[in-house]
Amino acid sequence: xxxxxxxxxxxxxxxxxxxxxxxxxxxxxxxxxxxxxxxxxxxxxxxxxxxxxxxxxxxxxxxxxxxxxxxxxxxxxxxxxxxxxxxxxxxxxxxxxxxxxxxxxxxxxxxxxxxxxxxxxxxxxxxxxxxxxxxxxxxxxxxxxxxxxxxxxxxxxxxxxxxxxxxxxxxxxxxxxxxxxxxxxxxxxxxxxxxxxxxxxxxxxxx
Numbered sequence: 001x002x003x004x005x006x007x008x009x010x011x012x013x014x015x016x017x018x019x020x021x022x023x024x025x026x027x028x029x030x031x032x033x034x035x036x037x038x039x040x041x042x043x044x045x046x047x048x049x050x051x052x053x054x055x056x057x058x059x060x061x062x063x064x065x066x067x068x069x070x071x072x073x074x075x076x077x078x079x080x081x082x083x084x085x086x087x088x089x090x091x092x093x094x095x096x097x098x099x100x101x102x103x104x105x106x107x108x109x110x111x112x113x114x115x116x117x118x119x120x121x122x123x124x125x126x127x128x129x130x131x132x133x134x135x136x137x138x139x140x141x142x143x144x145x146x147x148x149x150x151x152x153x154x155x156x157x158x159x160x161x162x163x164x165x166x167x168x169x170x171x172x173x174x175x176x177x178x179x180x181x182x183x184x185x186x187x188x189x190x191x192x193x194x195x196x197x198x199x200x201x202x203x204x205x206x207x
Contacts, residue, residue, distance in 0.1 A: 066197060067137070070148070074190075075134035078151070082127035085179070089162075090120025094179075105170075112169050119162045126154055140207045145198040152191040159184035 003010055003017040016023045088094045092102040092113070106113040133151045136144040159180045166175050198205075 064201075067201070070194075071134050071138045075130045075137075075148075075151075078155070079127040079130040079134075082123045082130065082155070086120040086123030086125075086127065088120070089116050089123065092116055095175075109170050112166070115162070115165045115169060119158060119165075122158050126151070126158065129154075137205075140205045142205050142207065144205050145194075145202065148194060148198070149191065152187050152194065155187040156184050156191065159187070 003022055010017055010024070014024065085094070092099075092106065095102055095105065097105075130151055133144070133147045136147050141147075163177045163180055163184075166177060
């Protein structure tokens, strides 16, 4: 059956629409159970999702709360943080030192400024890519999950490469890479979890 307010597909036995929250009014008669002639266009992808989000295993509905978290928070946060941190790294502000001291470090360690600039630009590019990925996932594009895997993988790769290059370039002083290491670990966990999560929902991404 379909909601008369938003056109969303509602599984049998539900007491309300799980998209707009409209309660099922038994007094509406058979109108509630008729498929709308033309469901609202903006809800079509969610209708398809609700109709398709049934697993092959005993007909249990696949949860999509994590998917909503990814497209409405995680990828936006990834964009903001990558652009912010990329800017700071590009100009050496992540050392939390005065510009004069930062320049001394750059003069002392040849190639460090180039590393910071390259990694900073890469991180800002990843921020833009996160938004592109977000809209591919939200549109249930076939390549959406793969783009998301790449987004997480490149975040890990950039963090690991940066730590290795800085370690090889800077000798004699300890550069705090805790934030980059933590980011790589977090993205690795996310990648593993999402490989499983989206692997079970690959049939939903058909556009």
